[in-house]
Amino acid sequence: MLLRRVRAFVVRDFQLAVSYRMEFFLRMLSVLFVVTTLFFISRIFAGNAATNFTQWRNPLAAWITGLAVLNYFMTGFSSLANAIRSEQSQGTLESVLMTPIGVPTLVVASSAWDFVQTTFNSFLYLFFGWLFFDVHYQGNFLLALVFLVLTTLVLACLGILSASFAMVFKRGDPFGVILGVGSALFSGVFFPTQLLTEYAGRSLGQIPRFLPTTYGLEGIRRVLIEGQSFAQVREPLLMLLLFLGVLLPFSLWVFKRAVTRAKREGSLIQY
Amino acid sequence: MACANASIRANAIAERHDMIGTDATIAVSISNVSKTYPIPLARLKQxxxxxxxxxxxxxxxxxxxxREGEIFGLIGRNGAGKTTLTKIIATLVQPTSGRVTVHGRDSVRDEEAVRAQVGLATAEERSFYWRLTSEQNMIFFARLYGLSDRAARSRTAELFARFDLExxxxxxxxxxxxxxxxxLAVARALLARPPVLLLDEPTRSLDPIASAGMRRLISSLAKEQPPATVLLTSHNLDEIEALCDRVGVISGGSIRAINTPENLRGLHKSVERVRLTLQHLPHEDIRRVLGKSFTDLEIKEIxxxxxGKNVSVLFAREAEDDRLGWAISRLHEAGGRILACDTERAxxxxxxxxYERTTADAKGES
Structure with a gap:
């Protein structure tokens, strides 16, 4: 039954997406433009990376992996809250909630299309890099997928917290600002996190250690670019599991309280 | 008169309380429900x-x-509490205290089961996806109700045919x-064949012919096997009167009366004005025949x-007494030809x- 409902949302969102045909092609084009731009910037740095930054010897590979993965992480984090906000702002939340579907199912199912779309977009980053700019990946793709899924789950927990915030306070979500900007800056999407300590001091250099995206990106790059094995990437994997173990029960507890509060206040469908 | 009114009103209230709780055919039970919307972030603001x-x-x-199969009307001014009550039954809002059950299922503890039994149709246009077709919208909601693809398509087609939406x-x-x-909103509410339907102004935007069609449809739902139970809120009081078995009057968040439309009218005006239109009888004869029995007799030529000219005879009588029949037969015996008889009732x-006046008075006193 859950899968049938998830499918219903995916089909609905696909139908909505194809009703805006132009947007689909423009999105593909924009990914190609970004990858092309990064290729030319990478030519400036090619071969100049310090020897200790092994993942950054080919900066284009590091950037497009970083962007593809960050794209995915951000979806895991933001799509749950966006799903609630979007239904609230369209005015359809009430009619959806009138069906025998629980709020948690609604949140998960209505964000499913975002994941489908993001998977496609992330694939485009890697595909365009391979097709046009000779970027090659190695290592265990299955292990990279484990990292991707695990980090997305951790970020989905933060997404649940964000959705709880959206349900009660509607807008002004602090998680979006902190994680959105923070992840891009502090988790090594565009530059190695070691540089933070070197240039910004020891205290700022500690920030990446508290972001799950740092471990996700680190793991995926070590697998795909350096070709490391499971034994070699055990540490970031364990850190992600630790994040998940703490955040999952906490976020579900907060979410349940937020739903109850919104229903008590009668503000569940307000935007 | 006041004594009679008080007695009828007391009976209405007694009937209301008698109904709660024990009847096996009760579809929706609302017990001591209160709802106060808290001020968001009140503590923080303090x-x-x-x-x-x-x-x-x-x-x-x-x-x-x-009751099961009943069409129950809820009338009241804007802000009287109709929508809040409907949303509580629909599980969209939780009551502050009290309990709502739908076929025995609690609306707070067992909300998904309640939602499976309730269909809600509101006049809110934004409750659909505007860029999807009617069919895509319906199939999406049917899938959320758990219908398979085939069942969703077939149910949608069936409802489109029934609502002339093909x-x-x-x-x-x-x-x-x-x-x-x-x-389409009403059709969607029927997707899962819910035993209880909550219809919020279902004819608000319809033309007169479409409204009549919708009324026939609502009426037919309660006669189906198994019958649907309908809670109808509307500002169209003629529609409420035409459709509903019983009507609840809600004012200032409280139910003020529940009874059949006829009895409710009877509570408020026991005297009605009668207008007879007749021919072939002069003024003097009419006054001679009826003058002694009806002191407020008004006779006009129209x-x-x-x-030519007809004569209009106006008089007041106690609702449903036997003096109307008596007056008509006396006029007929005197040679008059009765053309029409109209009554002006509450x-x-x-x-x-x-009820609104009494609510306003009570607020003024407090």
């Missing part, structure tokens, strides 16, 4: 000494039940006429279409206004 408004008391100790099936919701949007509007 800490920062920001001004706060008082919490809104939307419902106050509301109790009644709706020509609108492939059109985007945003392109539909207001009437078709309204009909021109008819054949350059309407549900009179009932509603009367």
């Amino acid at each position: 800490i920062f000494r920001r001004p706060t408004t008082a919490p809104v008391e939307a419902l106050r100790d509301v109790s009644f039940s709706i 020509s609108a099936a492939r059109r985007r919701f945003g392109e539909l006429s207001t009437g078709n949007k309204q009909r 021109p008819n279409g054949d350059n 309407t549900l509007l009179d009932v509603l206004e009367s």
Whole structure:
């Protein structure tokens, strides 16, 4: 039954997406433009990376992996809250909630299309890099997928917290600002996190250690670019599991309280 | 008279309380439901000494039940509490205190089971996806109700045929006429064949012919096997009167009366004005025949279409007494030809206004 409902949302969102045909092609084009731009910037740095930054010897590979993965992480984090906000702002939340579907199912199912779309977009980053700019990946793709899924789950927990915030306070979500900007800056999407300590001091250099995206990106790059094995990437994997173990029960507890509060206040469908 | 009214009103209230709880055919039971909307972030506002408004008391100790197969009307002014009550039954809002059950299922503890039994149709156009077609919208909601693809398509087609929406099936919701949007909302509420239907102003945007069609449809739902139970809120009091078995009057968050439309009218005006239109009887004869029995008799000549004149006779009588039949037979015996008989009775509007006046008076006193 859950899968049938998830499918219903995916089909609905696909139908909505194809009703805006132009947007689909423009999105593909924009990914190609970004990858092309990064290729030319990478030519400036090619071969100049310090020897200790092994993942950054080919900066284009590091950037497009970083962007593809960050794209995915951000979806895991933001799509749950966006799903609630979007239904609230369209005015359809009430009619959806009138069906025998629980709020948690609604949140998960209505964000499913975002994941489908993001998977496609992330694939485009890697595909365009391979097709046009000779970027090659190695290592265990299955292990990279484990990292991707695990980090997305951790970020989905933060997404649940964000959705709880959206349900009660509607807008002004602090998680979006902190994680959105923070992840891009502090988790090594565009530059190695070691540089933070070197240039910004020891205290700022500690920030990446508290972001799950740092471990996700680190793991995926070590697998795909350096070709490391499971034994070699055990540490970031364990850190992600630790994040998940703490955040999952906490976020579900907060979410349940937020739903109850919104229903008590009668503000569940307000935007 | 006042004594008789008080007695009828007491009976109405007694009937209301008798119904709650034990009847096996009760579809919706509402027991002592109150709802106060809290002020969001009130504590935080107090800490920062920001001004706060008082919490809104939307419902106050509301109790009644709706029998299976009954069409129950809820009337009241805007802000009286109709929508809050409907949303509580639909599980969209939780009551502050009290309990609502739908076929024995609690609306808070067992909300998914309740939602499976309740269909809600509101006049809110934004409850659909405007860029999807009517059919895509319906199939999406059918899937959420757990219908398989095939069942969803077949149920949608069935409802489109029933609501005369076939020509609108492939059109985007945003392109539909207001009437078709309204009909689609009611059709959606019926997707899962719910035993309980909550209809919030289902004919608000419909033209007179479409309204009549919708009324026939609502009426037929309660006669189906198994019958649907309908809670109908509307500002169209004629519609409420025509459709509903019983009507609840809600004012200031409280249920003020529940009874059949006829009895409710009877509570408020036991005297009705009667107008007889007749021919072939002069003024003097009419006054001679009826003058002693009806002290407030008014007789007027009114021109008819054949350059002649009819006579209009107006008098007051106690509702449903036997003096109307007596007057007609006496006039007939005296040689008069009765052309028409109209009575001017209390309407549900009179009932509603009367309760609103007492609510306003009570507020003034407090």
